[in-house]
Amino acid sequence: MQAAPIETRLIDGKAYARRLTDTVRDGVTALGETHGVVPGLAVVMVGNNPASEVYVRNKIAHTEGVGMRSVAHKLPGSTTEAELLAVIDRLNRDPEVHGILVQLPLPRGIASDRITRAIHPHKDVDGLTPENVGRTTLGQDGLVPCTPLGCLLLLRSELGTLKGLHAVVVGKSNLVGRPMAQLLLQEECTVTVCHVATPDVGSLACQADVLVVATGHKGLVRRDWIKPGATVIDVGITRVTTQEGKSRLMGDVVHEEAMGRAGRLTPVPGGVGPMTIACLLRNTLTAAERSVRGLQPGT
Ligand SMILES: Nc1nc2c(c(=O)[nH]1)N[C@@H](CN(C=O)c1ccc(C(=O)N[C@@H](CCC(=O)O)C(=O)O)cc1)CN2
Numbered sequence: 255m256q257a258a259p260i261e262t263r264l265i266d267g268k269a270y271a272r273r274l275t276d277t278v279r280d281g282v283t284a285l286g287e288t289h290g291v292v293p294g295l296a297v298v299m300v301g302n303n304p305a306s307e308v309y310v311r312n313k314i315a316h317t318e319g320v321g322m323r324s325v326a327h328k329l330p331g332s333t334t335e336a337e338l339l340a341v342i343d344r345l346n347r348d349p350e351v352h353g354i355l356v357q358l359p360l361p362r363g364i365a366s367d368r369i370t371r372a373i374h375p376h377k378d379v380d381g382l383t384p385e386n387v388g389r390t391t392l393g394q395d396g397l398v399p400c401t402p403l404g405c406l407l408l409l410r411s412e413l414g415t416l417k418g419l420h421a422v423v424v425g426k427s428n429l430v431g432r433p434m435a436q437l438l439l440q441e442e443c444t445v446t447v448c449h450v451a452t453p454d455v456g457s458l459a460c461q462a463d464v465l466v467v468a469t470g471h472k473g474l475v476r477r478d479w480i481k482p483g484a485t486v487i488d489v490g491i492t493r494v495t496t497q498e499g500k501s502r503l504m505g506d507v508v509h510e511e512a513m514g515r516a517g518r519l520t521p522v523p524g525g526v527g528p529m530t531i532a533c534l535l536r537n538t539l540t541a542a543e544r545s546v547r548g549l550q551p552g553t
C-alpha cells in the first residue's frame with residue numbers, strides 16, 4: 255500500500271530572520287539609550303571572491319540597517335598573514351569595535367586557524383576561536399557560529415523541544431557541521447555525524463527525525479535519504495548556471511524530491527542563509543552588551 259502523501263511545510267527563513275533582526279534593532283536602540291553605546295562590527299575580507307563580496311556587502315548593509323556601526327577592511331589578495339594579523343590586533347584593541355569577523359574562505363597561503371585564533375574571544379562574533387568552540391562544546395555561554403545558531407533557532411521555533419530526537423548532521427566543517435552537532439547534543443538529541451569518509455550516508459540519513467545537511471555538494475540528498483515526515487535543514491548553497499544561461503542557487507537537497515517526503519524543509523535560497531546574517535547581528539549585539547555590562551563569560 256502506498257504511504258499517504260505528506261504535505262511538506264517550507265520553513266520561511268527570511269521571515270524568521272526579519273523577526274530576529276527586528277529584535278536586534280530594538281536591543282541596539284536600548285543599548286544606546288541606557289549606555290550611549292553603538293555596537294560596532296568590523297568585517298575583514300581578503301581578496302575578491304565574488305560570493306564573499308556579496309555576503310560582505312549584505313552583512314554591512316544589515317549591520318547598518320539595525321543601527322550598528324560597521325567598519326569594513328577590504329584587503330588585497332596579496333595581503334600576508336602578518337599584515338592580516340596586524341589588522342586584527344588593531345581591531346582587538348579598538349574599544350568601538352565589539353565584533354570582528356574575517357570572511358571565509360581566505361586566500362591560499364593564509365592559515366585561517368592562525369587568523370581565527372588571533373581574534374579576541376569576546377569579539378569573536380563568528381564563534382570560531384578555540385575558546386568559543388570550547389564553550390559551545392561544553393554548553394557554556396559564549397558566542398556560537400552564526401549558521402548553526404540560525405539552524406537551531408529555526409528548529410526550536412518549528413518543533414519546540416528537540417529532546418530525544420535523532421539528529422543526523424551531514425558534514426563536519428568547523429563553520430557548520432561540528433558546532434551544529436554540539437548544539438543538537440546540548441538539546442539532548444541523539445546525534446549522528448556523517449562526513450566524506452562515512453560509508454552509505456543515506457542509510458543513516460534516512461533514520462533522522464532532524465536532518466541537517468552542510469556539504470556543499472548540490473543535490474546530494476535524494477528522496478530515499480529522507481525519513482517520511484522528517485525536518486530537513488539544507489545548509490548548502492551552490493550557484494549554478496541553467497541551460498537557459500540563468501544563474502540560480504541550489505542546495506544539498508534535491509528540493510523536488512524532498513517535497514512530499516519531508517515534514518518540514520528549508521528552501522535554498524530563503525532558508526538558512528538569511529538566518530546566518532541575522533545571527534551575526536544577534537552575536538554582535540550580545541558582544542556589545544556583555545562588554546558594556548562587564549558580563550564577559552569566563553571573566
Ligand atoms: N566568516 C564567515 N565566513 C563565512 C560564513 C560565516 O558564517 N562566517 N558563512 C558562509 C557565507 N555566508 C556568510 O558569510 C553566508 C552565506 C549565505 C547567505 C545568504 O543569505 N544566502 C541567501 C542567498 C544569497 C545569494 O543570493 O547569494 C539565501 O540562502 O537565501 C548569507 C551568508 C561562508 N563564509
Ligand SMILES: [Mg+2]
Pocket residue numbers: 401489526527530
Ligand atoms: Mg551559511
